[in-house]
Amino acid sequence: EIVLTQSPGTLSLSPGERATLSCRASQSVSNKYLAWYQQKPGQSPRLLIFGASTRATGIPDRFSGSESGTDFTLTISRVEPEDFAVYYCQQYGSSPPRTFGQGTKVEIK
Amino acid sequence: EVQLVQSGAEVKKPGESLKISCKGSGYTFTNYWIGWVRQMPGKGLEWMGIIYPGDSDTRYSPSFQGQVTISADRSINTAYLQWSSLKASDTAMYYCARHVSGYDRSPFDFWGQGTLVTVSS
Numbered sequence: 203e204i205v206l207t208q209s210p211g212t213l214s215l216s217p218g219e220r221a222t223l224s225c226r227a228s229q230s231v232s233n234k235y236l237a238w239y240q241q242k243p244g245q246s247p248r249l250l251i252f253g254a255s256t257r258a259t260g261i262p263d264r265f266s267g268s269e270s271g272t273d274f275t276l277t278i279s280r281v282e283p284e285d286f287a288v289y290y291c292q293q294y295g296s297s298p299p300r301t302f303g304q305g306t307k308v309e310i311k
Numbered sequence: 312e313v314q315l316v317q318s319g320a321e322v323k324k325p326g327e328s329l330k331i332s333c334k335g336s337g338y339t340f341t342n343y344w345i346g347w348v349r350q351m352p353g354k355g356l357e358w359m360g361i362i363y364p365g366d367s368d369t370r371y372s373p374s375f376q377g378q379v380t381i382s383a384d385r386s387i388n389t390a391y392l393q394w395s396s397l398k399a400s401d402t403a404m405y406y407c408a409r410h411v412s413g414y415d416r417s418p419f420d421f422w423g424q425g426t427l428v429t430v431s432s
Binding site: 203233235237239241246247248249252258288290292294295298299300301302303304305 | 346348355356357358360361370371372373374406408411416417418419420422423424425
């Protein structure tokens with residue numbers, strides 16, 4: 203089972219600042235099959251990024267994803283008020299389970 | 312418009328059985344994998360398993376294998392998650408979600424609204 207470790211646990215930022223969220227995999231993620239989701243309180247998760255760096259339909263271009271080996275990064279270039287939420291990474295390239303990271307909360311500073 | 316509509320909140324006692332549902336619309340139900348994800352109170356997302364309604368091929372997380380059963384009825388475009396004997400530790404929000412494509416190695420693009428299951432004596 204691939205374990206995904208997200209850091210930091212909480213990121214405190216002011217609107218307009220840059221957010222950098224990390225997701226480290228315990229082993230190689232085949233075909234860069236890694237996704238990022240956003241979840242706001244009381245809502246279902248929303249797909250932001252798949253294939254490590256491809257934005258899902260309708261996702262603003264301030265969200266970007268990158269990969270370096272087993273390290274994956276979600277960057278929000280300038281955090282908007284609506285971006286304060288919890289973010290999860292998920293790998294979907296291995297045999298089940300298709301694990302999620304434990305989440306990073308982006309909160310208002 | 313793609314929609315996944317889940318059944319309503321449930322309150323059950325330990326030992327009782329339960330089957331919750333997820334009805335898909337706006338797409339060809341049999342052509343896309345559907346998964347179930349658990350979120351315990353205040354916690355993160357846990358991948359439980361997936362089913363391909365076209366042929367009922369099912370994959371489980373080892374953590375949930377034998378604890379739950381995932382099924383689908385393609386005649387009514389509905390996927391199910393069921394328990395034969397609930398425990399208090401099954402208290403959680405359960406989401407169904409559709410894979411992006413007919414390939415199971417793809418992310419979830421559409422999610423249901425969630426079904427809250429509370430198990431308490």
